[in-house]
Amino acid sequence: MDGTTGRSSGRVLVFIVSYNAEKHIGSVLDRVPKELFGSEDVHFLCIDDCSGDGTASVAALWAREHRVRNLTVLRNRANQGYGGNQKLGYRFCLDAGFDFVILLHGDGQYAPELIPRFIATWRTTGADVVLGSPSGAACPSTSWSGTGFSPGCRTA
Numbered sequence: 001m002d003g004t005t006g007r008s009s010g011r012v013l014v015f016i017v018s019y020n021a022e023k024h025i026g027s028v029l030d031r032v033p034k035e036l037f038g039s040e041d042v043h044f045l046c047i048d049d050c051s052g053d054g055t056a057s058v059a060a061l062w063a064r065e066h067r068v069r070n071l072t073v074l075r076n077r078a079n080q081g082y083g084g085n086q087k088l089g090y091r092f093c094l095d096a097g098f099d100f101v102i103l104l105h106g107d108g109q110y111a112p113e114l115i116p117r118f119i120a121t122w123r124t125t126g127a128d129v130v131l132g133s134p135s136g137a138a139c140p141s142t143s144w145s146g147t148g149f150s151p152g153c154r155t156a
Helices: 025-031 034-038 055-065 081-095 112-125
Strands: 012-018 042-048 071-075 100-105 142-145 148-151
Touching (some): 012 112, 034 042, 042 055, 042 081, 055 071, 081 100, 100 112
Parallel strands (some): 042 071
Antiparallel strands (some): 142 148
């Protein structure tokens, strides 16, 4: 599509960066709308950044207990840092041919409940980027783009 008329389909990756999130990762996954775990178009990737706790084990156990097949759990052998984990998630997205990606945090900073809203905004607007504010703050009246400032922005 041309970016103005929306998208009727496309594969979505939701990746969750986590570090020492053993106490939180289960509740983050519990907060994801259940219909997304049965979707053919949505896949989840949980990246554990070489945590000192059982983050990866808890996420994998959660997937088994909930019979979730569209959740992949990866554990880094060495800590990559926040930026390194984003690179891993985006690389996974590109290599696997996903069309849209959503980033979550394993400690629940970003609301998993809003995933359907992000997907719907992407599908209906055809936007290349859909932004959300973790604090719930309004979008600034000007925003930076690669070519300069533009008036206003839209958030999901």
